[in-house]
Structures are given as C-alpha cells and as structure tokens.
Amino acid sequence: MNKLSKLVELAPDDVAMLEAVTARSRKYAARQDVICEGDRPGPVFVLLEGWACRYKILPSGTRQVMAFLMPGHSCDLHVNILAEMDHSIQAISPAMIATISRSEMQEILDDYPNIARAMYAAQPIDEATMRAWIVSMGRRSSIERAAYLMCELYVRARSIGLADDDSFAFPLSQRILADALGMTAVHINRVLKELQLRGATELNRGSPDIIDPIKRVQIAGFDENYLHRRLNNTF
Amino acid sequence: MNKLSKLVELAPDDVAMLEAVTARSRKYAARQDVICEGDRPGPVFVLLEGWACRYKILPSGTRQVMAFLMPGHSCDLHVNILAEMDHSIQAISPAMIATISRSEMQEILDDYPNIARAMYAAQPIDEATMRAWIVSMGRRSSIERAAYLMCELYVRARSIGLADDDSFAFPLSQRILADALGMTAVHINRVLKELQLRGATELNRGSPDIIDPIKRVQIAGFDENYLHRRLNNTF
DNA sequence: CGGCAAATTGAGGTGCCTCAAGCTCTGTGG
DNA sequence: CCACAGAGCTTGAGGCACCTCAATTTGCCG
Structure with a gap:
C-alpha cells in the first residue's frame, strides 16, 4: 500500500x-x-x-x-x-x-x-493495463502474449519491490496463465517450453518460479516506450 | 453529453x-x-x-x-x-x-x-466494458464475439437515444469491426454472413446499417444480467 | 504412502489466417 | 453523364496455430 x-x-x-x-x-x-x-x-x-x-x-x-x-x-x-x-x-x-x-x-x-x-492516480494506470491486455489478446500470437504478460508482471512486481533486476517470484500456475491469456493449459505449456528454448525465460515447475531479465523477454515484443516510462517511474 | x-x-x-x-x-x-x-x-x-x-x-x-x-x-x-x-x-x-x-x-x-x-460515475462503466471486451477476446468464438460487440454497441447507442427498439444506425465498416474483434477483414465478412443466415442480424452494406432486435443476437451469447441491468438503467 | 492438482506429451481436428482475385459501391473529373 | 479510381466488400483455396481428447508423469501434502 x-x-x-x-x-x-x-x-x-x-x-x-x-x-x-x-x-x-x-x-x-x-x-x-x-x-x-x-x-x-x-x-x-x-x-x-x-x-x-x-x-x-x-x-x-x-x-x-x-x-x-x-x-x-x-x-x-x-x-x-x-x-x-x-x-x-x-x-x-x-x-x-x-x-x-x-x-x-x-x-x-x-x-x-x-x-x-x-x-x-492509480486508476488510469489500470486502464492502460487493460487496454494493453486487449491489444495482446487481439493481435499477438500466443508466445508473444505470454512473454508480454510476463514483462508486464515483472515491471509491476518490480515497481513495488517484489522483483530483483533479473528474476522474481512468479506465483502463477500454468492453468491460471492459460486462463489469463485466453488459451489452453496444454498450449501454454508448449509455449513456455518454447520460451525456455529461446532463452527468454526460465521457469521451474511447481514452486515459485524464476524469470530471466526482461531484456530477453522483450525479444518477444514488449512495448519498450511503455516499459521505460514505467521503469523510470514516470509511472 | x-x-x-x-x-x-x-x-x-x-x-x-x-x-x-x-x-x-x-x-x-x-x-x-x-x-x-x-x-x-x-x-x-x-x-x-x-x-x-x-x-x-x-x-x-x-x-x-x-x-x-x-x-x-x-x-x-x-x-x-x-x-x-x-x-x-x-x-x-x-x-x-x-x-x-x-x-x-x-x-x-x-x-x-x-x-x-x-x-x-462514467468511469467504472468504461472499465466494466473493457473487462467484458477482454473476456470476449479470450474466450468467445469469432461469431460470439461479433454478436456480443453488436449487443454492447446497441445497448450503449440506445442508452443515449441513438437506437430504436429493433434497429440502429451502425456506422462501422467491416475493416474496423475486424480490428476491434481481433480478426481479419476476410473473416469478419464470413462471420457476418453467418449471423445473417442465422437471422441474428441484418446488415446492409456500405451505408449505415441495420441490426435486428437484441433478442436474436442474444442467441450468440450476451450476458443477460449485464444486459438487463443496463436496459433497466441501473446503468 | 496414497490422493490430488499440476505439468507433460502425443495425435488428430478445426477455426481462423494468408494470399489472391474479382466485385460493388461512391465520388470525382472530364 | 460517363469513365475511372479507390475503398470496401466477397469469395475461393490452402495452411498453420491452437484446440480437443486422452493418457502419463511429477511433485506436494497430510
């Protein structure tokens, strides 16, 4: 708070x-x-x-x-x-x-x-987040969408001190990720595997998970302006 | 206003x-x-x-x-x-x-x-609309999504006096509908044809278009509670 | 150690996309 | 009034991303 x-x-x-x-x-x-x-x-x-x-x-x-x-x-x-x-x-x-x-x-x-x-003041931020979410759902592939969501969550976690520079505790099950991204649990699983293959993220199953620096995940398409604006706490 | x-x-x-x-x-x-x-x-x-x-x-x-x-x-x-x-x-x-x-x-x-x-007071309504939009994008088929959007727009148009009981001026091109629904112009075209076939809507091309009563479009999955609440201007 | 939720993996289907034409309006200028 | 251009709408054929169904494995917890 x-x-x-x-x-x-x-x-x-x-x-x-x-x-x-x-x-x-x-x-x-x-x-x-x-x-x-x-x-x-x-x-x-x-x-x-x-x-x-x-x-x-x-x-x-x-x-x-x-x-x-x-x-x-x-x-x-x-x-x-x-x-x-x-x-x-x-x-x-x-x-x-x-x-x-x-x-x-x-x-x-x-x-x-x-x-x-x-x-x-908090409200327009939430709205912007929802708009970004809509954009993701409408126009990004499943892998981009997943990577984008992780970036979003990382930035937010970090802004409240819940993340380091290169990793953070990620409490979301694949099931809930799938429900957030509008896809199947089966499919998010394959997507995560692919992200791992590409070196963008590193998830350890079950217990709280780790994600690599955003820079890598960016590859999959996070709006950098948006990101920077928020990391520089214009946020 | x-x-x-x-x-x-x-x-x-x-x-x-x-x-x-x-x-x-x-x-x-x-x-x-x-x-x-x-x-x-x-x-x-x-x-x-x-x-x-x-x-x-x-x-x-x-x-x-x-x-x-x-x-x-x-x-x-x-x-x-x-x-x-x-x-x-x-x-x-x-x-x-x-x-x-x-x-x-x-x-x-x-x-x-x-x-x-x-x-x-207007703000939470916009937020609810965005949330509904996210749900549509994530979990509804293209035909449901299209029908849902039309319901949404109909209800809103009607609440500001821009729609009759059974039709309203619909100024959206297929292109923009597609961009709103996260699909292709080609595909929205086929979806609209299907909706027409099912008797849910009636669009006339080019100039402002006509849509049939919501009741029909409901078939394609509009949240009725949400609808009623808004038609009964709890809205 | 048994029970359960979550994660994985495979095989087969399909909804929506891409590419590519052709068509139909509307508006504009000759 | 007609020709022409441009935007939007239609239609077809083929492909891929993501889904469904179904089984198995893994890890967690009492």
Missing part, C-alpha cells in the same frame, strides 16, 4: 492513517474467492500481501482472467455504482486483505486529499 | 455550464485522428456527435481497436498523469468534438460537484 502510494507525496499523517486502516486485515487461502460474481459490492478491499486476480466464468465453463492484482491494489473503489459484481475476485497465493467499509472509505477520501489523489 | 449525464441529477446551472463549454467545438472528418500515440496529452476531449475509437498499431502493422466512443464520452479525463498517449483516437464517422483545456476542466470539476460526480 505504501508502495503503491509512491504515486503521490504522502504526509506523515497520511501514512499513519493508512497503517491504521490497514491493521484490520484478514488472511485468504490460495484459490479462495474474495468476492463472487453476482454479489452486491460490499466494502472496499485492499490487497496487502500476495496476488489476486479478477476473473469470470462463462456459461461454457471456460474461465477468463482479466486482471492480476498485486500488493497495494485496491478493488472496486467505486464499483458500488453498479448493482452487482460482474466478475469474481480470487486470491492466487495466500493473501492478506484489508477491508474498509464504504462510509469509512468516503471519509478517508474526503479528509485525506493526498490519499484520494493517489487512489485516483 | 446531457445524455450521458443522466447518471446523476443535474441542476440547471450544471446544464448551462455544460452547454457553454460545449459550444466551442470542432468538426472531424471520418477516419481523422483526434490524437495520436506518442502525443503529449493536451486538453480533454468530449465527443458531441459521431463515433470514435481508441486504437493502437503494432510493429507488425496490424491494428487493434480497444474501445468505441459514442456521443457523451470524454477522453482521458486524467490521462495527463501519463507522460504520453499509449494509443491513438480516431473519428469513425464525421464527428463533432469539444475541447476543454486542462485547467478549465479542473475548475469545472471543482466548482460543479454534480458534473464531477457524473464524470467519475
């Missing part, structure tokens, strides 16, 4: 407030739903630890993941306007999540303009 | 303000760029008439459309946080677009809370 809020200068009492709110938090197991499609949106969630994802299951039974959430992300700041959730949110790894009631959140936004600004 | 702002009750002086700002506007030809990728974001744009789209061209030369904008939409309320545009915006049909300088916009948002609220 503090990490994300580097978007804006925070005063000491802003930080104090954040820490206070954040103290009340709950643990979620990997693969546990935080909120389900159809639920009436309740409080605002803030991810403190672990990864989560937004996903939707179609009538056909297939699943599509539309976003990965990392520590510092808050969910549905204002989704309350919609009558009910049009998708679900699920913890990927064991996660710690703070809960803030809607009224409380409103007070915070009113009384702490810095925090409000930071939260609104 | 007034149309979109049915999200929130507007007082008479809100409306007056909108009309004043809106008076200064400029005409764009079909296919003309409003702002290009790489540009430094300037003023805020508000679409008054006609359709526009956000798109991005990849190194490979293919294009992906990621959003359609309809009258009432404002572009990049706060993209200014990003250093430069990561995509372009282009008029699809001849369009009328108002321009509001960033400082002016800030004043409006500060002084007219109703308007500010309406603008922020």
Whole structure:
C-alpha cells in the first residue's frame, strides 16, 4: 500500500492513517474467492500481501482472467455504482486483505486529499493495463502474449519491490496463465517450453518460479516506450 | 453529453455550464485522428456527435481497436498523469468534438460537484466494458464475439437515444469491426454472413446499417444480467 | 504412502489466417 | 453523364496455430 502510494507525496499523517486502516486485515487461502460474481459490492478491499486476480466464468465453463492484482491494489473503489459484481475476485497465493467499509472509505477520501489523489492516480494506470491486455489478446500470437504478460508482471512486481533486476517470484500456475491469456493449459505449456528454448525465460515447475531479465523477454515484443516510462517511474 | 449525464441529477446551472463549454467545438472528418500515440496529452476531449475509437498499431502493422466512443464520452479525463498517449483516437464517422483545456476542466470539476460526480460515475462503466471486451477476446468464438460487440454497441447507442427498439444506425465498416474483434477483414465478412443466415442480424452494406432486435443476437451469447441491468438503467 | 492438482506429451481436428482475385459501391473529373 | 479510381466488400483455396481428447508423469501434502 505504501508502495503503491509512491504515486503521490504522502504526509506523515497520511501514512499513519493508512497503517491504521490497514491493521484490520484478514488472511485468504490460495484459490479462495474474495468476492463472487453476482454479489452486491460490499466494502472496499485492499490487497496487502500476495496476488489476486479478477476473473469470470462463462456459461461454457471456460474461465477468463482479466486482471492480476498485486500488493497495494485496491478493488472496486467505486464499483458500488453498479448493482452487482460482474466478475469474481480470487486470491492466487495466500493473501492478506484489508477491508474498509464504504462510509469509512468516503471519509478517508474526503479528509485525506493526498490519499484520494493517489487512489485516483492509480486508476488510469489500470486502464492502460487493460487496454494493453486487449491489444495482446487481439493481435499477438500466443508466445508473444505470454512473454508480454510476463514483462508486464515483472515491471509491476518490480515497481513495488517484489522483483530483483533479473528474476522474481512468479506465483502463477500454468492453468491460471492459460486462463489469463485466453488459451489452453496444454498450449501454454508448449509455449513456455518454447520460451525456455529461446532463452527468454526460465521457469521451474511447481514452486515459485524464476524469470530471466526482461531484456530477453522483450525479444518477444514488449512495448519498450511503455516499459521505460514505467521503469523510470514516470509511472 | 446531457445524455450521458443522466447518471446523476443535474441542476440547471450544471446544464448551462455544460452547454457553454460545449459550444466551442470542432468538426472531424471520418477516419481523422483526434490524437495520436506518442502525443503529449493536451486538453480533454468530449465527443458531441459521431463515433470514435481508441486504437493502437503494432510493429507488425496490424491494428487493434480497444474501445468505441459514442456521443457523451470524454477522453482521458486524467490521462495527463501519463507522460504520453499509449494509443491513438480516431473519428469513425464525421464527428463533432469539444475541447476543454486542462485547467478549465479542473475548475469545472471543482466548482460543479454534480458534473464531477457524473464524470467519475462514467468511469467504472468504461472499465466494466473493457473487462467484458477482454473476456470476449479470450474466450468467445469469432461469431460470439461479433454478436456480443453488436449487443454492447446497441445497448450503449440506445442508452443515449441513438437506437430504436429493433434497429440502429451502425456506422462501422467491416475493416474496423475486424480490428476491434481481433480478426481479419476476410473473416469478419464470413462471420457476418453467418449471423445473417442465422437471422441474428441484418446488415446492409456500405451505408449505415441495420441490426435486428437484441433478442436474436442474444442467441450468440450476451450476458443477460449485464444486459438487463443496463436496459433497466441501473446503468 | 496414497490422493490430488499440476505439468507433460502425443495425435488428430478445426477455426481462423494468408494470399489472391474479382466485385460493388461512391465520388470525382472530364 | 460517363469513365475511372479507390475503398470496401466477397469469395475461393490452402495452411498453420491452437484446440480437443486422452493418457502419463511429477511433485506436494497430510
């Protein structure tokens, strides 16, 4: 949370407030739903630890993941306007999540303009990420798409201190990668093998995985401007 | 604009303000760029008439459309946080677009809370649309995707009074449909033929086209909850 | 050690793409 | 009013990327 809020200068009492709110938090197991499609949106969630994802299951039974959430992300700041959730949110790894009631959140936004600004500042970034995701889904091959997603995740992980220069803990199963990239578990497997062959990534199965420097993965087509802009924390 | 702002009750002086700002506007030809990728974001744009789209061209030369904008939409309320545009915006049909300088916009948002609220209220809807778009791209067949997009556009057109109960002016060429749906112009053509065969849509080429009632297109897989919620203007 | 989820691997099919023509409008200038 | 150009739409044939089905292996956990 503090990490994300580097978007804006925070005063000491802003930080104090954040820490206070954040103290009340709950643990979620990997693969546990935080909120389900159809639920009436309740409080605002803030991810403190672990990864989560937004996903939707179609009538056909297939699943599509539309976003990965990392520590510092808050969910549905204002989704309350919609009558009910049009998708679900699920913890990927064991996660710690703070809960803030809607009224409380409103007070915070009113009384702490810095925090409000930071939260609104986070939004266009999420939107840009979604637009990039759409571009990937529409116009990139499966291998490019996979490499691109890894770059995206690497950059984000790094911006909140979860990644070194040349590797980072990658908690995504092939299954969830496939659901995020719009392909089959079978196929993502072959794609990963190919990426490994080309020396772009190095994944170790099962347990948390390692990915090589972005430079290599770039080969597979990450928008460098976008990347640099974000690594230089214009972000 | 007034149309979109049915999200929130507007007082008479809100409306007056909108009309004043809106008076200064400029005409764009079909296919003309409003702002290009790489540009430094300037003023805020508000679409008054006609359709526009956000798109991005990849190194490979293919294009992906990621959003359609309809009258009432404002572009990049706060993209200014990003250093430069990561995509372009282009008029699809001849369009009328108002321009509001960033400082002016800030004043409006500060002084007219109703308007500010309406603008922020519009955002989660756009986000939901993008999420739905991602789901389509990832997990729907080309024919479902096409039908889904048409439903989406129909609902939106209708919500701003641009569509009847059973038809609406559809200004999208097959080319742009293909770019939006992540497929080939050749293939969208065959898909449209198939939709026609199945009685789901009826398109007349070239000039503005007609689409049959959603009920039929639903056959191809539109989320009914989502639909109803929006038709019953929970939207 | 047994049970389960995830990862792998193979074989066969298909949806969508590519390439390549030909067609149909609309607009423009002679 | 006609010819011509250009953009968009159609149609066909062949190929590849990714899917489906199905089985096996691997690693994790109680």
